[in-house]
Amino acid sequence: MSAGDYIQFVLAPQVFTGLMFGIAVILVALGLTIIFGLLDVINMAHGEFYALGAFIALVLASIGFPFWLLLAVVPLLMMPVGYAVERLLIQRVFHSKDRHITTLLLTLGLSIVMEDSLRLVFGANPYRPDMPIHGAIQFLGIYLPTYRLFLIVFGAVAIGFVAFVVYRTRLGAMVRAAAFDRHMAASLGIPVERIFGGAFAFGVALAGLAGVLLAPIYSVFPTMGHDFLLLAFTVVIVGGMGSIAGVVVAGLFLTQVQAIASLYISPVWTDPIVFGIMVIMLMVRPQGLFGRLGHA
């Protein structure tokens, strides 16, 4: 294969795919990092919220909701679910000494229940909602499906929106203050408990949004939450728990590493490589590339 052919047929599409996949992972990991950065909670059930978003979209679509409406409605529906989980379950164990471990265990149990419940309601077989945008464009000989382009654009906008809210609005300032010093923020009149609930709800809504967006490409089935779990956690750790910039940078970097690595090494090794990067990061610089939300 000539160099030109190689770039056109293999390298460029790979980079494009890595980019799209990176945006998807960032959307999922964003919620995870906000939840950890603010609440110090490792949400092992994050993948299941991603799956829940996709399934809710499926149900609503079957009663006639158009796709564009789903992008707004599903996250809105997920927010009360997330808020309830935080207030009713996580808050119960939040003040114990082993908080990190107990919340991890609690969300682990939640993920088991959620996954089996999805299987109970929907069955084990896969579903696939229709592609909302068909067709593709050819750019310099590279084949780019339109929906994936849309995903990249929409994902980037969503990420930008989250960053804007967190760093440029009063609400975001309250969130960051609560993350930095909970007690001080509370004594300044910030409703810290409600902020926590809201932040968890927001993180979960982001996961659900990712579920809606990715469903036409990756299909919908009860164990789909496992797809992204390890990679999302790695992105959050490498980027720095709580850092939005970290998630974006780490997400793009790691997915490109995966995409390029799978060209030169057997694709089965991409998981160990990504995992290895996580281990090295933890050993060398445990706070990740960018550190924590309150301290960004």
Add this chain to the structure above:
Amino acid sequence: MHDTLSTAMRASHRLAGAFAVGALAFAAIGYADGDSFYLRLATEALIFAGLALSVDILLGYTGLLSLGQALYFGLGAYVSALVLKEMPSFWAALAAALVTGLVTGCIGGVIANRVRGVYFALITFGMAQVIAKVIYNTPSLGASDGLIGVPVIDIHLGLITVSTASPAGFFLLVLAFLLLIYAMLAYLLETPFGRMLIALRANEQRVAFLGFSTVKLRFGCYVIAAAIASVCGALYPMLRGFVAPELLFFSTSADAVIAVVIGGVGTLTGAIYGSMLIVMLKSVIGSWTEHHLIVIGILFMAVVVVLPQGIIGLARERLMRRFQPKGLS
């Protein structure tokens, strides 16, 4: 020493003793009935209880949550199967598994012990996933089919010989084995090393200030836990005659963690009772509905939220109140 820990451990020992008595009665009934299935199911539960003990050592005594302990269990099982297929010697299989556990535990310990808390949990999770995948794709280890053909062997214990095919005999052997491990761990906790492990969980910084190396302590504990998991894993192919990559999967690790939490973190006996409870629940609920995971998941969450000391933890507290000499505050 009459501190709370000693009292707590005495309570644990009483409960362990109760368990032993119950198990012996069960074995006697089963033997008289000529039963095979329930004895072997209970034996399997005991083997996995060993894995749960290994998780409890880490979680209950150093505060480290390992989400990948099934790695060592599965490796021990595979090594045991490979050895048994070559030579039908119980002791050789156990020795090989022990060495495997120690060596891989050291390697894993070096990787995982740089970090604590949730990072530690994630690294242990990742290690188990990676190795499980490697085994899943290795044809010489049976790949996704696993290895069958592990023969039934005779175990020579001096005066008696137990065959792994004998339901009651092998059950009693595994019971004795597990209780021996429990006894060793309980003894360990009375030693200075063991006391420091518990101090680690209580307040790690203070241990460091007192001049002890926390890294060495955690590493030592991790290797011990890995060895225990491996050695218990070695018993699995003797019981079932095969091994499969599923023994290393996350679901196996998660089951052990669930058993420890429901039983009671840090009680040692809780791990054993918890494992038996989980096996029974799965069996019973599994025959009514396919969705037994929902029930177990909800029970697990309920224990984490409402009963953090676990079932045995609760029982211990009741017992301990009886031990406290009256008149002392």
Add this chain to the structure above:
Amino acid sequence: MQIKTVLLASAIVIMGAGASFAQSPIKIGVDTPLSGTYAGIGQQVRWGYELAVKEINAKGGILGRKIDLIFEDGQANPTVAVQKAEKLFQVDKVDFLAGTVSSSATVAVGQTAERANKLMATSVSFADSITGSKCSPNVFRVNARAGQQSAALAAWLAKEHPKAKVFYLGPDYLMGRSTVAAFQTNAKKVGATNLGEVFAPLGAKDYTQYFGQIRAAHPQVLYTSVAGNDTVRLFTQMEEFGLLKGLTVLGASGTVTSQNIGAIGKAANGFTTGVGYSTEIDTPENKAFVKAFQAANKHDPDLYGADSYGLIYAYKAAVEKAKSTDADKVRAALSGLTWATPQGDKTIRAGDHQAIQTMYVVQITDGKFKIISHVDGKDAIGPDTCTRF
């Protein structure tokens, strides 16, 4: 005196009434995944067995004895499947065991059956090793194995696309690789060119990273051994990227099944595979079977349902021939047995306990598995590689 007569008479009446289904039922244990990822397959297996048992019991059972099906959830995890198999053998004391789906479960449960001196059969697992390198005297298989599927498909390929240029894509684990390897061997024999192969991790989400390589190779034919959710993703992504235009897609029989064809949608059209069953088989037996199956379950049968249905009838024939449910006698009766199924007559080869049957080449058209060709049983079966008995 009178009371004694009355008592005696009533005793005789009671015994007589019981005698119509007098003897104890024949128990068949079904150790199949009712939960987890393979639950869809387990459901078809269950429907197949239940329909056959219902029909047989309505006609008086086997040797006058009713059949009782006892279900246990094997969860497609061999450690659980073995546990449940032991329960079925020791506690429920079943005479025969069936229903395992994954080949790891079949192989492990087969060993359990051997140690319990009972027989078992699979109607789903298609790994060649089950009746090949890992064969067992107590394990039987009534469905077609990978080698048979490959042979049928390769024969069709030779006719329709002689000297085709083929690219291979499969999931990176034992079954995925061996299925691809088996077809590569068969395809080479009929003159096809191997352009290359790529193996994706099992459960990969995004196959687009391999499309570059596929495109660069310019294949006419793509052979794939993915299954379940992986197929949904691969096919829909190929369609998304315009890769399906002008490409003939072939695959294993497990690649597109009734469990995932709904999700794949029109991206599945044109997919061709070698398989042991299709609802389109045009025989009166099959039409009756499909009608009865649809009436009972509101779903079409697929190969798992049909093969499971056929298994019960094979057991019935064997027990009647052996006039007993004793394992050794039934084993002898099953070896070499020929019996009627909705797919035509099948024969169980005595040398390896593998069923020989007509293999069909089906192509998906509008969501239906249309038969476009077939190969005789003896041509598809391949050699007997079992050396244990």
